[in-house]
Amino acid sequence: MKIINRCEKYNRTATLRIKPEVILSPQSLDFMLKYMAGHPIPQPEKFRKELLALLSHKPRPASDFAKINKILSALPNLMKDRGLGEASVSKVAELIGLRAIPPLDKEIIMRCEDYYKCNILRCLILKALSSVLSRKEALKYYAEYAAKRNSLYKFPKLKKVVEKLNLHKTVKNGALKDGASFIQAITDDGRAVMKITRCRPAEVLLKAVKDPQIVHAVICQPDFAMAKLSNPAFELTREKSLVLGMPYCGHVWHDRRVHKEIAHPSRNFWKTLN
Numbered sequence: 001m002k003i004i005n006r007c008e009k010y011n012r013t014a015t016l017r018i019k020p021e022v023i024l025s026p027q028s029l030d031f032m033l034k035y036m037a038g039h040p041i042p043q044p045e046k047f048r049k050e051l052l053a054l055l056s057h058k059p060r061p062a063s064d065f066a067k068i069n070k071i072l073s074a075l076p077n078l079m080k081d082r083g084l085g086e087a088s089v090s091k092v093a094e095l096i097g098l099r100a101i102p103p104l105d106k107e108i109i110m111r112c113e114d115y116y117k118c119n120i121l122r123c124l125i126l127k128a129l130s131s132v133l134s135r136k137e138a139l140k141y142y143a144e145y146a147a148k149r150n151s152l153y154k155f156p157k158l159k160k161v162v163e164k165l166n167l168h169k170t171v172k173n174g175a176l177k178d179g180a181s182f183i184q185a186i187t188d189d190g191r192a193v194m195k196i197t198r199c200r201p202a203e204v205l206l207k208a209v210k211d212p213q214i215v216h217a218v219i220c221q222p223d224f225a226m227a228k229l230s231n232p233a234f235e236l237t238r239e240k241s242l243v244l245g246m247p248y249c250g251h252v253w254h255d256r257r258v259h260k261e262i263a264h265p266s267r268n269f270w271k272t273l274n
Contacts, residue, residue, distance in 0.1 A: 006182075007171075014178045014179060018107060018108065020106075023096065026088035063101075071089055095120055115175045143221060197242075237254065
């Protein structure tokens with residue numbers, strides 16, 4: 001086995017530069033409303049009422065609303081439901097500590113931990129779904145919604161599973177900079193392996209949402225579909241998850257063109273991968 005990357009630094013004060021219009025735009029909710037139009041749920045008004053209650057926030061300054069309107073102008077489904085749109089933008093602004101929304105097109109400096117608080121909106125959407133569907137049905141519905149949404153993004157097309165281990169820009173300079181502890185390796189038979197022992201998105205969302213199952217559905221479960229979007233021949237297996245209270249996340253990317261058997265390594269393998 002060959003070690004490819006190792007990261008052991010975790011800095012809670014790490015920052016990044018980003019435009020407010022990027023972090024405040026509730027695109028996930030806009031797409032959910034579009035998805036619900038084609039995949040109806042029971043009691044949609046109850047869902048909306050529950051979500052509005054979850055989006056409860058402090059009043060925003062009057063100067064914020066012109067900026068909120070500009071954000072919503074690019075989201076056709078939320079333009080039809082301005083109350084829900086304004087509440088979602090206001091809630092995210094409150095979560096990341098913006099007393100007033102700065103100019104949308106100028107970069108601001110924010111803590112990486114605050115950046116991941118934007119994902120709380122998706123957790124609240126799933127929580128609201130659970131008010132009109134059973135937990136099992138809500139998780140299934142959300143997974144199907146997330147798979148559809150992710151399929152619309154242009155993911156880099158990869159030829160080999162080792163490319164999944166290349167440190168992308170968010171790890172080097174973005175929201176994950178100094179925000180994860182992990183080791184990456186290639187097994188002797190060519191499988192890509194990653195063992196994560198600390199994860200900034202998981203820590204931020206678990207502290208805020210306090211529902212491991214919902215957090216797992218929002219930030220962890222999509223990994224399986226995204227492996228396929230990188231290459232239809234790729235298969236991701238993962239035995240454990242930090243979010244669900246386990247000591248590490250053990251990822252393995254297999255290539256069905258090379259690996260006829262999708263065999264996840266034993267627990268002893270992960271114990272010795274340090």
